[in-house]
């Protein structure tokens with residue numbers, strides 16, 4: 001089975017469209033979404049429609065999906081994120097609000113093969129940035145493979161019986177073979193707001209038969225997404241950061 005794994009799309013239609021156009025030429029079977037479909041960008045309804053059009057096998061909520069759909073108030077959001085969330089809430093169609101509110105909390109087990117979580121499988125709103133957080137998650141769970149998002153940073157943590165290793169992915173296309181007897185926490189990166197210094201959209205394909213994860217980076221019309229953000233009256237830093245991938 002070949003899975004398309006996308007996370008942190010954040011209402012960025014241009015970035016998501018680039019991913020969908022790239023994977024049209026690839027073979028894949030099922031789409032999986034790790035949360036944060038909306039928030040920050042200027043096209044919330046379009047990105048929700050695009051994901052719904054993929055008929056994802058599994059999709060979970062992110063912290064922005066909760067606040068943008070009114071499920072949570074956003075008390076922990078910074079001023080800019082909250083402003084964007086309120087703007088988004090006012091523009092989502094009733095059907096798309098309903099869809100966002102219906103997204104389950106992670107972790108969710110997919111096909112009995114791997115788990116998906118937004119932040120971590122223990123706490124959907126917590127971050128995994130480095131090996132200490134990853135080790136803590138490995139110790140408190142027993143998933144052999146878990147895909148996660150939230151940090152907007154593509155990375156693979158591998159726990160062998162002797163050590164924990166970090167694998168930073170190499171742009172534009174990175175292949176990683178998963179070994180038996182090793183546990184993995186894998187972040188495919190963010191489609192709509194990468195924060196690893198590379199502005200290209202990031203996503204993964206996972207071939208469960210060959211046990212190969214490939215993480216891809218795609219250039220997309222960043223200036224178009226930025227123009228829409230500014231035209232919508234959303235905060236300027238949300239447009240600026242797209243160009244630098246921070």
Ligand SMILES: [Fe+2]
Pocket residue numbers: 008010036062064150151152
């Ligand atoms: Fe996010």
